[in-house]
Structure formats: structure tokens, C-alpha cells
Amino acid sequence: MILKTFFTFLTFLFLTCNIFAQDQTPQESDQQIMDFSLASFGEKGKKAWDLTGRSADIFSDVVKLKDVIGNLYGKEEDIKLTADKGDFNKAQGMIHLQDNVVITTSSGSKLTTDSLDWDRKNKLVTTKDMVNIERGNMVTTASGAHGEPDLKKISLEKDVTVNINPAAEEKSQDQEMNVKKKIVITCDGPLQIDYDKNIATFNNNVNVDTQDAIIQSDIMDVYFGKAGAGKDTSSSKKVNSDVGSTLGGSAMGSKIDKIVARGNVKITRGENVSYSDEAAYSALDKKIILSGKPKLIIYSGEDMNASFGN
Numbered sequence: 001m002i003l004k005t006f007f008t009f010l011t012f013l014f015l016t017c018n019i020f021a022q023d024q025t026p027q028e029s030d031q032q033i034m035d036f037s038l039a040s041f042g043e044k045g046k047k048a049w050d051l052t053g054r055s056a057d058i059f060s061d062v063v064k065l066k067d068v069i070g071n072l073y074g075k076e077e078d079i080k081l082t083a084d085k086g087d088f089n090k091a092q093g094m095i096h097l098q099d100n101v102v103i104t105t106s107s108g109s110k111l112t113t114d115s116l117d118w119d120r121k122n123k124l125v126t127t128k129d130m131v132n133i134e135r136g137n138m139v140t141t142a143s144g145a146h147g148e149p150d151l152k153k154i155s156l157e158k159d160v161t162v163n164i165n166p167a168a169e170e171k172s173q174d175q176e177m178n179v180k181k182k183i184v185i186t187c188d189g190p191l192q193i194d195y196d197k198n199i200a201t202f203n204n205n206v207n208v209d210t211q212d213a214i215i216q217s218d219i220m221d222v223y224f225g226k227a228g229a230g231k232d233t234s235s236s237k238k239v240n241s242d243v244g245s246t247l248g249g250s251a252m253g254s255k256i257d258k259i260v261a262r263g264n265v266k267i268t269r270g271e272n273v274s275y276s277d278e279a280a281y282s283a284l285d286k287k288i289i290l291s292g293k294p295k296l297i298i299y300s301g302e303d304m305n306a307s308f309g310n
Contacts, residue, residue: 158189218263271299
């Protein structure tokens with residue numbers, strides 16, 4: 001009886017392993033071709049987008065591509081997406097890009113990440129991986145992102161770090177001085193960037209580290225001037241030594257116009273500290289206005305060049 005039970009168990013184990021092995025067999029594609037190409041045309045026969053791959057395994061629902069290149073042709077800007085491999089869902093029109101994913105735009109923006117979902121119909125790109133975005137003299141890193149493929153409007157989910165380096169005309173041969181001029185902004189996220197409106201909104205545990213000051217708040221709106229606008233051609237180009245002096249650095253091709261910090265605002269400059277519900281910095285007059293129960297603790301006689309609201 002025991003022997004019969006043992007042989008029955010072996011037979012069951014053999015059949016189970018055999019079925020499992022069959023399930024693990026890679027599914028063969030319906031068709032395999034080289035130099036895959038797919039395109040869509042819009043009004044007046046103008047190409048709207050195209051997708052190519054060095055090779056493609058074509059299944060009933062999905063086309064698996066290698067060495068993927070995608071292009072979107074817009075009225076004002078063209079976008080290029082590349083990746084080592086990708087999946088094109090024929091029914092949904094969704095494209096998943098994997099490994100060494102790069103988005104570049106004709107205006108000079110560049111996003112790199114490990115994976116990306118491209119929704120052509122809704123004109124949306126999303127990722128849960130780490131992203132790195134370069135635009136002008138601003139480099140942004142974060143975990144997770146979603147936004148428009150042209151990167152003009154994008155939301156970065158968490159663990160955000162923005163490095164604003166000195167603009168080309170502000171750089172010196174002294175590397176140490178260039179490091180001091182750099183502005184670093186961090187927040188827990190999300191960060192919403194709208195390049196058309198030239199505004200970036202940082203959320204949760206915002207920290208701005210500049211050459212002269214550290215600014216902390218719950219929320220911060222950073223407004224940028226338009227590229228090429230407002231250049232100072234006067235002889236009085238000396239920057240004041242106030243809290244906002246280093247916040248006039250260039251970003252997105254232009255200088256910061258205004259910063260509005262809201263919620264538990266703390267500004268530290270040396271031993272001097274200020275607290276308020278809100279702080280507004282204006283690059284035009286180089287002043288910071290503190291409002292909402294402002295409190296200033298001064299340990300030195302330096303001119304803070306700050307104004308107090310209600």
C-alpha cells in the first residue's frame with residue numbers, strides 16, 4: 001500500500017512538472033520582421049508620428065520591438081523618444097518603452113529614465129522610475145513623473161531635487177565660485193512645472209539652498225522670466241547682499257522673476273533667521289516681503305533688505 005502511494009505521488013509530481021514546463025515555454029510570435037516601421041498622418045497628409053524598430057516580434061495583440069525610435073511631429077516642436085526595447089499594444093495604442101529611455105525635444109529639453117509608458121491618444125507619458133530632466137541650466141531629478149511628451153508641462157512625483165547652475169554669461173573660470181552661485185531646491189513632492197507659463201510649484205518640505213541663504217516652506221512658487229527678456233544693460237549690475245541676491249540666477253534661459261513661499265516659512269542667513277506664514281521675493285527690487293505673523297531674529301547689524309507685511 002505504501003509503495004503504491006509512493007508511485008502515485010511520483011506520477012502526480014511528474015505530470016505537474018511537465019505541465020509547468022510547458023507553461024514556461026516562450027510564446028512564439030506570429031511573425032518576425034526586421035526594420036519595423038509604423039506611421040500615422042494627420043491633416044493635409046502631414047505625418048503626425050512614427051515608430052520604428054530594428055526588429056519586431058508580432059503577436060496578436062502586441063508588437064515587441066528592439067532599438068525603438070519614436071517621433072512626434074507638432075506644430076511648434078518635434079519630439080523624439082528612444083529606448084532599447086518596447087511593446088506596442090495595437091488595440092489600445094499604448095507604447096511601453098524599456099531600458100535607456102530618452103526623450104529629446106527640438107527646444108532643447110531632455111528626459112532620461114529606465115521605463116516609460118507613452119499614451120499617444122491622450123498625449124501623455126508616465127513613469128514610476130527615477131527621471132532626470134535637463135533644460136537650459138536647470139537639472140531636475142525625481143522619482144516618478146507624468147506629463148506631456150514635449151515636457152512643457154510635467155509633474156514630478158516625489159524626492160525632487162532641482163539644481164540651477166549659473167548661466168553661461170555668469171560662469172567664471174573659478175569652479176569654486178560657480179559652485180557657490182548654484183541654487184539647489186529640494187522637496188518631498190510633487191513638483192509641477194509649466195514651461196509655457198514659466199512657473200514651477202514645489203510642494204511639501206521645500207528647501208532652497210543658495211550662496212547666501214536657506215529658505216524653507218511648505219509650498220513654493222518660482223516664477224521665471226521669458227527667455228531673452230528683461231536683460232539688464234545698465235551699468236548698475238552689482239547684486240545686493242540680501243537674502244534674495246542669489247535667487248536671481250538664470251533658469252530655463254532666463255532669470256527668476258519672483259518667488260512666493262507659503263506655510264511655515266523660515267529664512268536663514270548666517271545667524272539671522274526670519275519666520276512668517278508667507279514670504280515673497282521680487283527680483284526687480286531685490287526685496288523680500290514677509291507677511292502673516294512675521295518674526296525676525298537678528299544677531300548682526302547686516303542690512304537684510306526685507307519688508308514686513310501684516
